Amino acid sequence: MSALFPAHLDLEEEEDLEVFSKKTSLTDGGPNSPSSMMNQYRLEAEEEEEEKEEKELFVTVDHPESHVTAIETFITYRVLTKTTRSDFDCSEFEVRRRYQDFLWLRSRLEENHPTLIVHPLPEKFVMKGMVERFNEDFIETRRRALQRFLSKISEHPLLSCSPHLKIFLTTQDLQSHKKQAPGFLTRVGETVRAVAHSVRGVRSRPEEFTLMQEYVEQFSSKISSVDKVTQRIIREQREYVDEMKQYSPPYSQWGGMEEALQLPLQEVAGCVQRCSTETQLQLQHLSTVLLPALHEYMLCADTLKAVMRRRDNIQAEYEARREAMEKRGDQEGEEVQALQEKVEVCNSSLQVDWSRWRSSMRTDLKTALLSTAESNLQHYEKCLAVWETFLLSQREEGSEQKEEEAP
Amino acid sequence: MMADSGSNEEVAVIGNTDITSTESESNIINTMVERETALLRKMEINVAEAEKRTGKNTVNMQETYTVYLIEIRKAHKQSQRPAETVPGVGAPAAPDTLWRRYSDFELLRTFLLVTYPYIIIPPLPEKRAEFQWHKLSADNLDPDFVERRRVGLENFLLRVASHPVLSNDKIFFFFLTEEKGWREAVLETGFQDKADSRLKSLSAMFRVKNPDKRFTAMKQYSDELNTVISQLLRVRARVADRLYGVYKVHGNYGRVFSEWSAIEKEMGDGLQSAGHHMDTYAASIDDILEEEEHYADQLKEYLFYTDAVRSVCKKHDLIQYELEMAAQDLVSKKQQREELATGTVRVFSLKGMTSKLFGTESQEQRESRLAALEQSIQEGEEALKEKNTECQEFVQMAWEDIERFKEQKDKDLREALISYAIMQISMCKKGIQVWSNAKECFNKM
Numbered sequence: 104m105s106a107l108f109p110a111h112l113d114l115e116e117e118e119d120l121e122v123f124s125k126k127t128s129l130t131d132g133g134p135n136s137p138s139s140m141m142n143q144y145r146l147e148a149e150e151e152e153e154e155k156e157e158k159e160l161f162v163t164v165d166h167p168e169s170h171v172t173a174i175e176t177f178i179t180y181r182v183l184t185k186t187t188r189s190d191f192d193c194s195e196f197e198v199r200r201r202y203q204d205f206l207w208l209r210s211r212l213e214e215n216h217p218t219l220i221v222h223p224l225p226e227k228f229v230m231k232g233m234v235e236r237f238n239e240d241f242i243e244t245r246r247r248a249l250q251r252f253l254s255k256i257s258e259h260p261l262l263s264c265s266p267h268l269k270i271f272l273t274t275q276d277l278q279s280h281k282k283q284a285p286g287f288l289t290r291v292g293e294t295v296r297a298v299a300h301s302v303r304g305v306r307s308r309p310e311e312f313t314l315m316q317e318y319v320e321q322f323s324s325k326i327s328s329v330d331k332v333t334q335r336i337i338r339e340q341r342e343y344v345d346e347m348k349q350y351s352p353p354y355s356q357w358g359g360m361e362e363a364l365q366l367p368l369q370e371v372a373g374c375v376q377r378c379s380t381e382t383q384l385q386l387q388h389l390s391t392v393l394l395p396a397l398h399e400y401m402l403c404a405d406t407l408k409a410v411m412r413r414r415d416n417i418q419a420e421y422e423a424r425r426e427a428m429e430k431r432g433d434q435e436g437e438e439v440q441a442l443q444e445k446v447e448v449c450n451s452s453l454q455v456d457w458s459r460w461r462s463s464m465r466t467d468l469k470t471a472l473l474s475t476a477e478s479n480l481q482h483y484e485k486c487l488a489v490w491e492t493f494l495l496s497q498r499e500e501g502s503e504q505k506e507e508e509a510p
Numbered sequence: 511m512m513a514d515s516g517s518n519e520e521v522a523v524i525g526n527t528d529i530t531s532t533e534s535e536s537n538i539i540n541t542m543v544e545r546e547t548a549l550l551r552k553m554e555i556n557v558a559e560a561e562k563r564t565g566k567n568t569v570n571m572q573e574t575y576t577v578y579l580i581e582i583r584k585a586h587k588q589s590q591r592p593a594e595t596v597p598g599v600g601a602p603a604a605p606d607t608l609w610r611r612y613s614d615f616e617l618l619r620t621f622l623l624v625t626y627p628y629i630i631i632p633p634l635p636e637k638r639a640e641f642q643w644h645k646l647s648a649d650n651l652d653p654d655f656v657e658r659r660r661v662g663l664e665n666f667l668l669r670v671a672s673h674p675v676l677s678n679d680k681i682f683f684f685f686l687t688e689e690k691g692w693r694e695a696v697l698e699t700g701f702q703d704k705a706d707s708r709l710k711s712l713s714a715m716f717r718v719k720n721p722d723k724r725f726t727a728m729k730q731y732s733d734e735l736n737t738v739i740s741q742l743l744r745v746r747a748r749v750a751d752r753l754y755g756v757y758k759v760h761g762n763y764g765r766v767f768s769e770w771s772a773i774e775k776e777m778g779d780g781l782q783s784a785g786h787h788m789d790t791y792a793a794s795i796d797d798i799l800e801e802e803e804h805y806a807d808q809l810k811e812y813l814f815y816t817d818a819v820r821s822v823c824k825k826h827d828l829i830q831y832e833l834e835m836a837a838q839d840l841v842s843k844k845q846q847r848e849e850l851a852t853g854t855v856r857v858f859s860l861k862g863m864t865s866k867l868f869g870t871e872s873q874e875q876r877e878s879r880l881a882a883l884e885q886s887i888q889e890g891e892e893a894l895k896e897k898n899t900e901c902q903e904f905v906q907m908a909w910e911d912i913e914r915f916k917e918q919k920d921k922d923l924r925e926a927l928i929s930y931a932i933m934q935i936s937m938c939k940k941g942i943q944v945w946s947n948a949k950e951c952f953n954k955m
Contacts (some may be wrong), residue, residue, distance in 0.1 A: 223909035259686050325770040332762040339759050351743040363920040367927050469955040476949035483941035490934045
């Protein structure tokens with residue numbers, strides 16, 4: 104048993120625990136059985152495709168603030184909720200949340216919906232480079248990602264109904280509520296069982312999930328490549344901008360030395376400077392729009408892998424139980440039947456959520472790429488206008504001069 | 511072709527920015543050579559080709575060098591283009607050709623420098639590649655470098671041929687017409703002797719008492735111009751380097767989008783075709799930067815011109831100095847005469863001192879000395895007059911050429927800046943094309 108207990112498991116980090124309990128039902132608080140809930144979900148997901156429903160839940164994350172205590176320093180964000188839903192007491196809520204709170208919410212959601220695709224959170228901290236946690240850019244990037252996370256959750260047909268989400272959005276004192284989570288030892292036991300099953304492996308995975316797995320592997324690698332290329336472009340562009348800044352002054356300086364050439368040289372200096380500014384804007388767009396979107400989907404790929412593992416584990420557990428039962432010669436007991444139903448529900452919910460995710464991914468990445476193309480297009484159009492203005496002024500001067508020279 | 515950017519703010523698009531025919535011609539030829547000299551009325555000059563040769567050099571070692579083909583054609587009047595042949599008459603006559611190597615050009619230029627010290631002699635293209643951004647080869651035998659040098663050499667010949675003074679030079683004429691025996695002819699002129707004195711003028715440290723303000727200002731200007739153009743070329747090369755990096759990395763998108771498209775259904779086509787446009791984008795930088803090299807070459811020509819200007823100013827300093835020396839020499843001799851005649855010693859002289867120490871000389875001795883001095887003074891006055899004339903003529907001719915040079919410089923550099931703007935516009939238009947196409951592809955995703 105102890106050999107199966109992974110030494111690296113850090114029980115402090117909630118996001119590392121793949122916790123699921125067979126006792127917890129798939130949806131908490133719903134009186135309906137899992138399968139009918141599933142049908143409802145399928146229906147709603149389809150409806151979402153057909154009609155653009157008005158958002159009932161609208162969440163924003165802003166106003167980062169720094170908090171200093173004796174033990175630590177951390178950032179909190181204002182989470183503002185506007186809603187028309189009847190299950191909310193008011194139509195507007197305002198709370199302050201820190202990153203840990205978001206982690207809590209996500210792990211609760213994953214726990215209760217092990218085979219739904221829960222949008223990832225931004226990473227705990229940036230690995231490469233010495234980026235301070237309190238650096239302005241870092242905070243802004245994180246704020247946006249947190250906003251994305253909550254938007255995705257509140258748009259999700261099932262996850263948006265989660266009581267944990269409601270607590271997160273409405274409760275002023277979240278800390279005391281967090282302590283009500285299932286006990287430590289229970290979670291350890293469940294984890295051990297989970298690992299045991301995953302080691303055993305799945306006997307007969309349905310074809311569609313094998314295909315899904317393959318796709319996820321490849322998607323993860325491709326999106327990671329696109330991310331790397333984009334990072335390199337940003338690096339190169341940054342160096343280009345730095346050199347451009349040094350390119351305008353010599354023209355200016357030269358202009359100061361000349362008479363007839365003074366004006367054209369000063370104008371060229373101006374053109375170069377304006378183009379340099381435009382390039383900086385273009386760079387900023389890459390960093391704030393394209394790169395975060397790609398990064399987000401890199402994290403999604405990891406989430407998908409985890410979801411697939413959990414689905415496999417659920418199936419493995421069922422198969423193990425059934426085998427054990429068959430060996431004993433028992434008739435199919437209630438327990439095994441429940442597990443079988445669980446497998447079916449998990450598979451269907453994953454299928455539906457999968458196509459929802461695919462569609463959403465396509466929209467998000469298409470938007471990000473379109474936006475980048477547009478930004479690059481505008482950059483060139485602005486630079487074009489800058490140089491065309493110069494050219495026109497020179498041609499006008501040229502024709503004026505010719506008029507002067509005419510007898 | 512302007513893509514619809516979809517923004518509310520109208521980006522000003524001004525008129526026709528396509529290159530006019532004169533501008534396109536000036537892009538090909540480095541210089542606007544308009545001045546018609548007697549020489550250019552007679553002949554058209556081209557440096558048509560470059561070829562590699564191997565041979566033994568002066569120390570009997572094998573070396574590879576490049577030779578350039580100079581073509582001389584009978585000049586056509588404006589209305590007669592070579593393409594418009596009169597029906598019934600055969601094809602236009604073949605040009606006279608000869609081969610020259612770079613060292614021949616160098617010899618020609620040195621000859622001109624020495625023979626016309628008051629003229630700003632056009633520079634040769636650089637011997638070794640400098641100010642290169644790193645992707646360009648610094649190898650002298652690299653075909654692109656050879657090609658740019660060919661253009662530079664043609665430019666040099668056209669500059670000389672269109673110069674009011676230089677175009678009439680016989681040695682220059684022979685350079686264009688006599689392949690064999692030209693080197694001997696140059697050496698026979700004995701310009702080597704003058705070459706030594708020229709070197710002296712360039713390197714000597716002497717102070718002129720009454721410098722001509724115009725020349726001082728000109729020398730200072732040319733030094734400053736040299737500094738600023740050097741800096742500009744250095745930065746430009748670095749900017750080109752970085753721009754190259756940006757474009758080329760986009761090429762990776764091509765490969766990655768293609769791989770990604772293979773696993774996608776609805777997104778596949780859009781991604782794949784967008785990837786192709788990224789490849790196009792990455793490839794486009796090579797031509798863009800190659801064109802910019804022409805601009806750099808135009809700036810380099812004027813960078814090298816500053817050396818020629820400086821050398822004219824230095825020569826003037828030398829002549830001025832020699833003039834001052836001659837004048838000073840005459841003054842001192844006259845004073846000596848005065849002393850000798852009146853017997854007073856005002857100016858320290860060895861003769862005067864020795865006569866004091868060893869007794870005064872005889873009347874005979876004094877008279878002979880006086881006669882010698884008179885002679886010397888007469889010669890000195892002749893020399894001074896000559897030097898004065900030389901100086902005045904030099905100043906006049908030099909200043910005339912300086913004015914001509916200034917006008918030429920203003921015109922050429924303005925054209926260069928315009929052609930640079932045209933290059934930037936072309937680059938922007940290509941960028942607009944690529945990203946419009948990419949946008950369309952992404953839309954299909």
